[in-house]
Amino acid sequence: MTQPEVNFADALREVAQARNINEMQLIEAFEQSLAQAYTRNVEPDKRIEVHLDPQSGELEVLVVREVVEKVEDEHMQISLADALELDSGVEIGMEMEFPVDREKFSRIALQAAKQTLTQKMRETERNVVFNEYKDREGQVLTAQVVRSDNKGNWFVELGAGEAILPPREQIPGEKLTPGGRVKIYLKEVRKTPKGPTILASRADERLLDYLLRQEIPEVANGIVEIKAIAREAGQRSKVAVFSHNSNVDPIGACIGHRGNRIQAVTGELGRERVDVILWDANTREFIRNALSPAKVGVIEAQPDGHEATVTVTPDQLSLAIGKGGQNVRLAAKLTGFKIDLRETAAISDLDAAMQQAMEEGHDVPSGTAAQSAFDALFKDSRSVATASPDDLSTES
Numbered sequence: 497m498t499q500p501e502v503n504f505a506d507a508l509r510e511v512a513q514a515r516n517i518n519e520m521q522l523i524e525a526f527e528q529s530l531a532q533a534y535t536r537n538v539e540p541d542k543r544i545e546v547h548l549d550p551q552s553g554e555l556e557v558l559v560v561r562e563v564v565e566k567v568e569d570e571h572m573q574i575s576l577a578d579a580l581e582l583d584s585g586v587e588i589g590m591e592m593e594f595p596v597d598r599e600k601f602s603r604i605a606l607q608a609a610k611q612t613l614t615q616k617m618r619e620t621e622r623n624v625v626f627n628e629y630k631d632r633e634g635q636v637l638t639a640q641v642v643r644s645d646n647k648g649n650w651f652v653e654l655g656a657g658e659a660i661l662p663p664r665e666q667i668p669g670e671k672l673t674p675g676g677r678v679k680i681y682l683k684e685v686r687k688t689p690k691g692p693t694i695l696a697s698r699a700d701e702r703l704l705d706y707l708l709r710q711e712i713p714e715v716a717n718g719i720v721e722i723k724a725i726a727r728e729a730g731q732r733s734k735v736a737v738f739s740h741n742s743n744v745d746p747i748g749a750c751i752g753h754r755g756n757r758i759q760a761v762t763g764e765l766g767r768e769r770v771d772v773i774l775w776d777a778n779t780r781e782f783i784r785n786a787l788s789p790a791k792v793g794v795i796e797a798q799p800d801g802h803e804a805t806v807t808v809t810p811d812q813l814s815l816a817i818g819k820g821g822q823n824v825r826l827a828a829k830l831t832g833f834k835i836d837l838r839e840t841a842a843i844s845d846l847d848a849a850m851q852q853a854m855e856e857g858h859d860v861p862s863g864t865a866a867q868s869a870f871d872a873l874f875k876d877s878r879s880v881a882t883a884s885p886d887d888l889s890t891e892s
Contacts, residue, residue, distance in 0.1 A: 501728075503553035516656060517620050523548055525620065528610030530557070530605075542570040545593070557601065558593040619693075626692035630685045632721045636706040639696065641676045652680060657694055665697035667730040670766045675812045679703065679764060699729035704770070707761045708735065714749040721746075721774040726829035730768055732788060734826045736775040746773050763887040773830075779804075783835065786827035790816035793840065797833065804833045 508526055511580040512519040527546040532544060534557060535544045543560045562572040563586050578806035579586045586592065628775075650661040650672050659680065661672075672678065680696035697703065704727055716718040719741050729735040739746040750772045751758050761767050780795040783804050790890040793807040808816045815826050816837055828835045 500621075504548055504555055504819070505550045505553035507551075508516045508548075511617070514616065515560045515621055517617065519818065520550070521620055523550055526609070526613050529616055530609040532612060534601070535606035537608055538600060539571075539614035539780055542809055544596075548577055557596040560591050560593055563588055563590045563592060563724055598889060622691040625694075626685060626687055628656055629654065629682065629692070629694055632682055633685055634702070635682050636679055636692065636703060637682055638677055639680050641674050641678060644672070652678065652696060654694065657692065659694035659696035661696050661698065665695070665699050666767070667698050667766050669730050670698070674789070679707070697726075698765075700794065701725040701727040701733070704733055704735070704761070704765065707764055708750065711757050712750055712762045714739075714744060716747075719744055720749050721775075724830050724832075726826040728822060730766055732769045732771065732826065734771045734773060734830045736773055736782070736830055740776040741802060747774060779831075779833070783831050783833060786830045787816050787823065787835070790823065792816060792837075802833050803836065804831075805836045805838060807838050809841065813837065813839050 504526065505523065508522050508862055509519055510519070512522045527548055531544045531546040531817060534546070535542065539559070545558045545560055547556045547558070548554070554731075561572060563576055563579045564573045565576055565588055567573045567575045574592060574701045576586070579590075579592060585590070637654060638836045639654050642651045642653050642658065644650045648663040650666065652659050659682070661680065665683065667693065678698065680698055681700045682694065683697045683700060684695040685692060686695075704725055705722060708722060709716045712720065715722060715737075719739065720734060721738050721740060723738050724736040735750070737746040737750055739749070749757075752760075758770055758772065762770055771788070773788055776785060779799060783795055783797065783806065784792055787806065790808065790812045792812065793809065795804055795806050797804040806816070815823070818826075823833055824837060
């Protein structure tokens with residue numbers, strides 16, 4: 497067939513480059529779409545093949561017929577006798593190709609091919625987007641805010657694709673502005689009938705983990721380890737840290753000089769408050785630290801049941817609970833324990849006695865309930881979790 501007036505290969509190459517699509521995949525899609533359109537609209541009973549030379553741009557539309565002894569379907573077959581008149585080397589079972597005149601490419605066929613090609617291009621682009629971002633699930637990317645819809649969803653541009661930030665993945669109260677740039681956690685990429693859906697998040701705790709690693713060198717190099725994170729986006733988070741170097745204070749490393757490191761993190765999260773607490777292998781101590789800034793008393797933990805009962809004095813109870821229950825809720829999430837706070841008036845005396853003993857070498861004033869409780873603690877270490885002045889006063 498002669499060179500077409502329009503070089504389809506050049507046109508497809510330009511489209512492939514502009515849309516970031518594989519050129520050969522696009523040419524193959526074009527060949528398939530034109531073959532389907534021509535079969536459907538011009539010669540529906542025949543087998544059609546289309547070939548486009550990517551170099552010359554030459555386009556061939558061919559009718560393919562099988563060589564047989566006796567023809568049963570004249571659209572799909574050709575007799576051996578007729579075939580030998582055209583090519584003396586053919587044999588039964590071979591296929592012969594017959595070029596179609598260009599004038600036969602009807603307008604409706606080309607239009608149908610264009611529509612099919614458009615669909616193929618869209619599918620190819622979707623696959624490119626899916627494959628690129630599926631491999632990047634779990635990463636933090638910088639995205640540009642594009643628009644919002646009437647359902648409260650925000651859409652951000654990642655480059656080759658667009659991600660959605662549904663209300664549940666947004667930082668409550670944060671005001672996004674079209675054109676602005678934000679960091680997002682790429683939570684999930686999945687295929688749908690309408691193309692890939694890319695789910696982004698700014699509320700996920702793993703975004704906070706990433707920011708801490710970015711801003712704190714000791715965390716990035718593994719000297720300070722982030723053991724657990726509990727987050728209520730836009731309001732407050734708790735981060736449990738541990739140092740693998742006895743000379744490095746994990747909390748100080750995270751806070752930074754005059755709080756500069758933690759402020760850089762919170763600044764990216766809309767001034768969300770981030771509490772850094774010390775992780776402890778001792779469950780009771782970890783729970784105690786997690787409930788800070790409240791000072792709590794005796795902690796009874798059940799490792800198998802993941803439940804803990806914590807006694808708190810009246811003056812510390814509201815602090816332990818936190819606004820709307822936030823402090824105890826975050827502590828429970830951080831430690832993995834269900835925490836039951838129980839108010840008691842006896843803890844303060846015991847704590848005061850223990851504190852004073854540590855400061856004065858166990859020299860506690862005699863004749864007090866606190867003295868009895870404190871003495872019992874040192875007689876039997878197993879009573880640490882349960883001793884109270886009321887329980888032990890009868891022993892004296």
